[in-house]
Amino acid sequence: MVEWWYSKKSADDVILVSRIRLLRNFSEYRFPDTMNDDDREEIRERILPLIPDMQDRLGMGIRHLPYERFSPEERLALQERQLINKAAQGAEKRIEVLASQDEAFSLTLNSTDHVRLLYSRYGNRLSELYQKIQPIDRMLGDTVPYAWSERFGYKTSTIANVGTGMRAYFVMHLPFLSGTKNFSQVTEEIGRYGVVVRNAITEAGKRSMGLYVIYNHRSMGLTENNIMDILTNVAGRLAGQEREMQGHADRVRMRDRVLRSYGILRYAQRMDFFESIVHLSNLLLGVSHGILTTSGDFSIYELMLGVQPGNLQVYHKSLFDEETIRIKRADYLRYFISTIDAD
Amino acid sequence: MLCEKCGKRDARVKITRIINGVSETHHYCRECAEEMTGKTEIKSNEWSQAVFKLLREMFMQASHENNKELQEKAAGLTCPVCGRTYQEFAENGVFGCSACYEAFEPVLNDALISMQGTASHQGKGPQKDEKDTDPGDPFHEEAVSPEEELEILEARLQEAVREERNEDAAHYRDEILSRRDKSDG
Ligand SMILES: [Zn+2]
Numbered sequence: 001m002v003e004w005w006y007s008k009k010s011a012d013d014v015i016l017v018s019r020i021r022l023l024r025n026f027s028e029y030r031f032p033d034t035m036n037d038d039d040r041e042e043i044r045e046r047i048l049p050l051i052p053d054m055q056d057r058l059g060m061g062i063r064h065l066p067y068e069r070f071s072p073e074e075r076l077a078l079q080e081r082q083l084i085n086k087a088a089q090g091a092e093k094r095i096e097v098l099a100s101q102d103e104a105f106s107l108t109l110n111s112t113d114h115v116r117l118l119y120s121r122y123g124n125r126l127s128e129l130y131q132k133i134q135p136i137d138r139m140l141g142d143t144v145p146y147a148w149s150e151r152f153g154y155k156t157s158t159i160a161n162v163g164t165g166m167r168a169y170f171v172m173h174l175p176f177l178s179g180t181k182n183f184s185q186v187t188e189e190i191g192r193y194g195v196v197v198r199n200a201i202t203e204a205g206k207r208s209m210g211l212y213v214i215y216n217h218r219s220m221g222l223t224e225n226n227i228m229d230i231l232t233n234v235a236g237r238l239a240g241q242e243r244e245m246q247g248h249a250d251r252v253r254m255r256d257r258v259l260r261s262y263g264i265l266r267y268a269q270r271m272d273f274f275e276s277i278v279h280l281s282n283l284l285l286g287v288s289h290g291i292l293t294t295s296g297d298f299s300i301y302e303l304m305l306g307v308q309p310g311n312l313q314v315y316h317k318s319l320f321d322e323e324t325i326r327i328k329r330a331d332y333l334r335y336f337i338s339t340i341d342a343d
Numbered sequence: 344m345l346c347e348k349c350g351k352r353d354a355r356v357k358i359t360r361i362i363n364g365v366s367e368t369h370h371y372c373r374e375c376a377e378e379m380t381g382k383t384e385i386k387s388n389e390w391s392q393a394v395f396k397l398l399r400e401m402f403m404q405a406s407h408e409n410n411k412e413l414q415e416k417a418a419g420l421t422c423p424v425c426g427r428t429y430q431e432f433a434e435n436g437v438f439g440c441s442a443c444y445e446a447f448e449p450v451l452n453d454a455l456i457s458m459q460g461t462a463s464h465q466g467k468g469p470q471k472d473e474k475d476t477d478p479g480d481p482f483h484e485e486a487v488s489p490e491e492e493l494e495i496l497e498a499r500l501q502e503a504v505r506e507e508r509n510e511d512a513a514h515y516r517d518e519i520l521s522r523r524d525k526s527d528g
């Protein structure tokens with residue numbers, strides 16, 4: 001379970017999540033694309049003993065997941081929760097996945113790059129996350145020297161990530177802004193600063209329901225602080241616009257939009273993934289405008305992660321066909337939504 | 344992906360039309376896209392598409408007969424540590440080891456500039472923290488404006504013409520034209 005969502009006190013209703021990803025490789029070993037099994041094992045043997053140290057520096061428990069024994073659904077579930085990437089999900093060679101108990105932190109070893117460090121939290125806090133991940137980054141590089149040069153910076157497996165090896169992300173909820181006519185011009189303009197704005201969830205033929213990811217496209221030629229400044233600045237502007245539009249929205253229409261979705265999620269018996277995200281997006285709006293009150297120990301965004309097929313199947317510890325997944329998704333939603341009160 | 348219009352050549356240009364606030368995206372080859380310029384807005388640089396496409400194109404350019412020097416330069420490159428050749432690298436865009444960077448350095452420049460807008464690193468390293476000399480507000484000084492991008496491309500075009508790198512020159516000319524079309528609306 002993604003426990004780091006639980007803490008609601010600093011939750012932001014527009015900037016939902018901040019995330020930092022760093023890619024690193026060790027200079028003594030060939031990169032994962034050409035390395036042999038002995039190299040993999042050696043890296044494993046040198047890095048895994050650092051776990052107690054990592055726990056000390058992060059101040060939280062870290063588990064080495066028995067990833068090689070995971071079923072395809074369990075791997076998919078980790079990917080849906082953004083703990084590992086698609087490459088790691090489909091990895092044929094042995095990789096290692098370390099994760100903190102609350103899943104805020106993860107380290108993938110020997111996937112596309114030797115090291116993939118990830119740190120995520122709710123709200124708007126990129127530089128804080130970057131500071132937190134620094135000691136781990138330093139510890140790994142001190143143990144096995146990183147492939148780095150003055151000119152290229154951190155040498156990653158592809159030139160798409162070279163330099164800082166850094167990608168900074170925000171997950172944003174922009175239901176009003178994304179519905180405006182010139183939103184695509186806005187995102188294009190933002191692209192000039194090297195920032196990509198993308199639908200967080202897409203399905204063929206269907207368009208936005210307000211959930212977006214924004215991240216830096218360039219990893220080279222900008223310092224880590226530049227990257228975070230640009231992202232934070234862009235996210236702040238988008239969030240400001242979004243809040244202003246929400247503030248000016250017609251109250252009756254807003255309540256109607258929120259409560260319709262609430263009614264559907266509370267009583268529906270089968271539910272498509274995309275449809276559930278549309279309604280959950282409206283619930284998020286309802287919570288931030290006081291139309292809905294959550295009393296349970298979960299966030300709406302956590303439900304958005306939970307209704308994905310891999311997570312539903314892992315939650316029930318079973319394999320389902322598509323129709324059963326729809327039914328289980330509706331069950332899952334009714335269970336949680338019943339603890340949410342409408343004003 | 345093949346061009347939506349002719350269905351023959353590789354789609355290299357993404358065209359986004361915005362009609363009544365609804366955007367539609369189409370993918371065309373350079374030739375077909377050029378034909379339609381003026382009517383639509385061209386976003387010629389979808390750099391987020393796989394890097395290896397670009398590398399492959401560069402390799403093919405290098406393999407072109409008119410360009411023996413670059414051809415020999417690129418084709419002869421092999422990483423002394425992992426044995427990966429530049430051709431292999433150009434096919435999937437993946438480095439075999441740390442030493443590949445130095446091995447392919449002579450031809451990496453263009454790929455880096457296209458992909459990253461620069462070919463040199465800023466920021467921290469394993470032994471040092473991020474440089475104290477902050478380059479300033481990235482919004483105003485770091486981001487390359489469309490005008491600056493054009494200037495850079497024009498300089499590169501002139502250089503290519505001077506050095507009689509015809510393929511490169513054609514490439515830069517196309518880039519410049521598509522950007523001008525875009526800024527003219
Ligand atoms: Zn065509």
Ligand SMILES: [Zn+2]
Binds near residue numbers: 424426439443
């Ligand atoms: Zn190599």
